[in-house]
Amino acid sequence: MKLLVDMNLSPRWIGLLVNAGIEAEHWSTLGEKNAPDSKIMAYASANDYVVLTHDLDFSAILAATHGKKPxxxxxxxxxxxxxxxxxxxxxxxxxxxxxxxxxxxxxxxPNRTRMRLLPFQLRTGDEA
Structure with missing residues:
Protein backbone atom coordinates (compact mmCIF):
# COMPACT_ATOMS: atom_id res chain seq x y z
CA MET A 1 0.00 0.00 0.00
CA LYS A 2 1.23 3.49 -0.89
CA LEU A 3 -0.13 6.52 0.91
CA LEU A 4 -0.48 10.01 -0.51
CA VAL A 5 -0.60 12.44 2.42
CA ASP A 6 -2.77 15.47 1.71
CA MET A 7 -1.61 19.06 2.18
CA ASN A 8 -3.80 19.49 5.25
CA LEU A 9 -1.59 17.05 7.17
CA SER A 10 1.96 17.73 8.26
CA PRO A 11 4.88 16.31 6.27
CA ARG A 12 5.92 14.78 9.62
CA TRP A 13 3.46 12.00 8.80
CA ILE A 14 5.88 10.69 6.18
CA GLY A 15 8.59 9.80 8.71
CA LEU A 16 6.14 8.01 10.98
CA LEU A 17 4.61 6.02 8.13
CA VAL A 18 7.93 5.11 6.50
CA ASN A 19 9.33 4.00 9.88
CA ALA A 20 6.28 1.73 10.19
CA GLY A 21 7.10 0.17 6.82
CA ILE A 22 4.41 2.02 4.85
CA GLU A 23 5.40 3.73 1.61
CA ALA A 24 4.24 7.35 1.72
CA GLU A 25 4.63 10.66 -0.12
CA HIS A 26 3.40 14.10 0.87
CA TRP A 27 1.48 15.93 -1.88
CA SER A 28 3.83 18.92 -1.52
CA THR A 29 6.61 16.82 -3.11
CA LEU A 30 4.42 15.63 -6.00
CA GLY A 31 2.17 18.45 -7.14
CA GLU A 32 1.00 22.00 -6.81
CA LYS A 33 0.40 23.03 -3.21
CA ASN A 34 -2.91 24.68 -4.15
CA ALA A 35 -4.15 21.84 -6.39
CA PRO A 36 -7.86 21.12 -6.12
CA ASP A 37 -8.88 17.94 -4.34
CA SER A 38 -10.12 16.50 -7.64
CA LYS A 39 -6.58 16.71 -9.07
CA ILE A 40 -5.12 14.99 -6.01
CA MET A 41 -7.75 12.25 -6.29
CA ALA A 42 -7.02 11.77 -10.00
CA TYR A 43 -3.27 11.52 -9.32
CA ALA A 44 -3.84 9.04 -6.49
CA SER A 45 -6.10 6.91 -8.66
CA ALA A 46 -3.73 6.91 -11.64
CA ASN A 47 -0.72 6.06 -9.47
CA ASP A 48 -2.36 3.53 -7.11
CA TYR A 49 -2.17 5.60 -3.93
CA VAL A 50 -4.45 5.63 -0.91
CA VAL A 51 -5.17 9.22 0.16
CA LEU A 52 -4.58 10.14 3.82
CA THR A 53 -6.41 13.34 4.72
CA HIS A 54 -8.24 15.40 7.32
CA ASP A 55 -10.52 16.84 4.63
CA LEU A 56 -14.14 15.71 4.24
CA ASP A 57 -14.17 16.80 0.58
CA PHE A 58 -12.48 13.57 -0.51
CA SER A 59 -15.34 11.41 0.74
CA ALA A 60 -17.79 13.80 -0.92
CA ILE A 61 -15.95 13.33 -4.23
CA LEU A 62 -16.19 9.54 -3.83
CA ALA A 63 -19.91 9.79 -3.11
CA ALA A 64 -20.61 12.17 -6.00
CA THR A 65 -18.64 10.13 -8.54
CA HIS A 66 -19.51 6.68 -7.19
CA GLY A 67 -15.76 6.11 -7.36
CA LYS A 68 -14.11 2.81 -6.52
CA LYS A 69 -10.59 4.22 -6.32
CA PRO A 70 -8.61 5.72 -4.80
CA PRO A 110 -9.84 8.84 18.67
CA ASN A 111 -12.76 6.66 19.78
CA ARG A 112 -13.33 4.32 16.83
CA THR A 113 -12.56 3.32 13.27
CA ARG A 114 -15.23 2.98 10.58
CA MET A 115 -14.95 1.57 7.08
CA ARG A 116 -17.19 1.70 4.01
CA LEU A 117 -16.44 -0.25 0.86
CA LEU A 118 -16.37 1.55 -2.48
CA PRO A 119 -18.23 2.36 -4.57
CA PHE A 120 -20.85 3.66 -2.14
CA GLN A 121 -24.17 1.91 -2.58
CA LEU A 122 -27.33 3.99 -2.80
CA ARG A 123 -29.69 3.43 0.08
CA THR A 124 -33.45 3.34 -0.27
CA GLY A 125 -34.66 6.89 -0.66
CA ASP A 126 -31.32 8.22 -1.99
CA GLU A 127 -31.34 9.91 -5.38
CA ALA A 128 -29.18 8.55 -8.16
Whole structure:
Protein backbone atom coordinates (compact mmCIF):
# COMPACT_ATOMS: atom_id res chain seq x y z
CA MET A 1 0.00 0.00 0.00
CA LYS A 2 1.23 3.49 -0.89
CA LEU A 3 -0.13 6.52 0.91
CA LEU A 4 -0.48 10.01 -0.51
CA VAL A 5 -0.60 12.44 2.42
CA ASP A 6 -2.77 15.47 1.71
CA MET A 7 -1.61 19.06 2.18
CA ASN A 8 -3.80 19.49 5.25
CA LEU A 9 -1.59 17.05 7.17
CA SER A 10 1.96 17.73 8.26
CA PRO A 11 4.88 16.31 6.27
CA ARG A 12 5.92 14.78 9.62
CA TRP A 13 3.46 12.00 8.80
CA ILE A 14 5.88 10.69 6.18
CA GLY A 15 8.59 9.80 8.71
CA LEU A 16 6.14 8.01 10.98
CA LEU A 17 4.61 6.02 8.13
CA VAL A 18 7.93 5.11 6.50
CA ASN A 19 9.33 4.00 9.88
CA ALA A 20 6.28 1.73 10.19
CA GLY A 21 7.10 0.17 6.82
CA ILE A 22 4.41 2.02 4.85
CA GLU A 23 5.40 3.73 1.61
CA ALA A 24 4.24 7.35 1.72
CA GLU A 25 4.63 10.66 -0.12
CA HIS A 26 3.40 14.10 0.87
CA TRP A 27 1.48 15.93 -1.88
CA SER A 28 3.83 18.92 -1.52
CA THR A 29 6.61 16.82 -3.11
CA LEU A 30 4.42 15.63 -6.00
CA GLY A 31 2.17 18.45 -7.14
CA GLU A 32 1.00 22.00 -6.81
CA LYS A 33 0.40 23.03 -3.21
CA ASN A 34 -2.91 24.68 -4.15
CA ALA A 35 -4.15 21.84 -6.39
CA PRO A 36 -7.86 21.12 -6.12
CA ASP A 37 -8.88 17.94 -4.34
CA SER A 38 -10.12 16.50 -7.64
CA LYS A 39 -6.58 16.71 -9.07
CA ILE A 40 -5.12 14.99 -6.01
CA MET A 41 -7.75 12.25 -6.29
CA ALA A 42 -7.02 11.77 -10.00
CA TYR A 43 -3.27 11.52 -9.32
CA ALA A 44 -3.84 9.04 -6.49
CA SER A 45 -6.10 6.91 -8.66
CA ALA A 46 -3.73 6.91 -11.64
CA ASN A 47 -0.72 6.06 -9.47
CA ASP A 48 -2.36 3.53 -7.11
CA TYR A 49 -2.17 5.60 -3.93
CA VAL A 50 -4.45 5.63 -0.91
CA VAL A 51 -5.17 9.22 0.16
CA LEU A 52 -4.58 10.14 3.82
CA THR A 53 -6.41 13.34 4.72
CA HIS A 54 -8.24 15.40 7.32
CA ASP A 55 -10.52 16.84 4.63
CA LEU A 56 -14.14 15.71 4.24
CA ASP A 57 -14.17 16.80 0.58
CA PHE A 58 -12.48 13.57 -0.51
CA SER A 59 -15.34 11.41 0.74
CA ALA A 60 -17.79 13.80 -0.92
CA ILE A 61 -15.95 13.33 -4.23
CA LEU A 62 -16.19 9.54 -3.83
CA ALA A 63 -19.91 9.79 -3.11
CA ALA A 64 -20.61 12.17 -6.00
CA THR A 65 -18.64 10.13 -8.54
CA HIS A 66 -19.51 6.68 -7.19
CA GLY A 67 -15.76 6.11 -7.36
CA LYS A 68 -14.11 2.81 -6.52
CA LYS A 69 -10.59 4.22 -6.32
CA PRO A 70 -8.61 5.72 -4.80
CA UNK A 71 -9.26 4.61 -1.28
CA UNK A 72 -9.37 7.42 1.27
CA UNK A 73 -8.35 7.40 4.92
CA UNK A 74 -9.84 10.31 6.85
CA UNK A 75 -8.52 11.37 10.22
CA UNK A 76 -11.37 12.89 12.23
CA UNK A 77 -9.75 14.37 15.32
CA UNK A 78 -9.08 17.79 16.75
CA UNK A 79 -5.35 17.07 16.96
CA UNK A 80 -4.20 15.36 13.76
CA UNK A 81 -0.51 15.37 14.57
CA UNK A 82 1.25 12.04 14.05
CA UNK A 83 2.42 12.15 17.68
CA UNK A 84 -1.17 12.05 18.91
CA UNK A 85 -3.10 9.79 16.53
CA UNK A 86 -0.35 8.25 14.39
CA UNK A 87 -0.20 4.83 16.05
CA UNK A 88 -3.98 4.48 15.82
CA UNK A 89 -3.87 5.35 12.10
CA UNK A 90 -1.08 2.83 11.47
CA UNK A 91 -3.01 0.10 13.31
CA UNK A 92 -6.13 0.85 11.25
CA UNK A 93 -4.13 0.83 7.99
CA UNK A 94 -2.69 -2.58 8.81
CA UNK A 95 -6.03 -4.01 9.92
CA UNK A 96 -7.89 -2.77 6.82
CA UNK A 97 -5.10 -3.17 4.24
CA UNK A 98 -6.95 -5.58 1.93
CA UNK A 99 -10.10 -3.43 1.93
CA UNK A 100 -8.04 -0.33 1.13
CA UNK A 101 -6.34 -2.15 -1.75
CA UNK A 102 -9.78 -2.93 -3.20
CA UNK A 103 -11.43 0.43 -2.56
CA UNK A 104 -12.65 1.76 0.77
CA UNK A 105 -13.26 4.85 2.86
CA UNK A 106 -11.65 4.43 6.27
CA UNK A 107 -12.43 6.97 8.98
CA UNK A 108 -10.20 7.06 12.05
CA UNK A 109 -11.13 9.09 15.09
CA PRO A 110 -9.84 8.84 18.67
CA ASN A 111 -12.76 6.66 19.78
CA ARG A 112 -13.33 4.32 16.83
CA THR A 113 -12.56 3.32 13.27
CA ARG A 114 -15.23 2.98 10.58
CA MET A 115 -14.95 1.57 7.08
CA ARG A 116 -17.19 1.70 4.01
CA LEU A 117 -16.44 -0.25 0.86
CA LEU A 118 -16.37 1.55 -2.48
CA PRO A 119 -18.23 2.36 -4.57
CA PHE A 120 -20.85 3.66 -2.14
CA GLN A 121 -24.17 1.91 -2.58
CA LEU A 122 -27.33 3.99 -2.80
CA ARG A 123 -29.69 3.43 0.08
CA THR A 124 -33.45 3.34 -0.27
CA GLY A 125 -34.66 6.89 -0.66
CA ASP A 126 -31.32 8.22 -1.99
CA GLU A 127 -31.34 9.91 -5.38
CA ALA A 128 -29.18 8.55 -8.16
Missing amino acids: SVVQIRAEDVSPDVIGLQVIAALRQMASELENGALLTVD
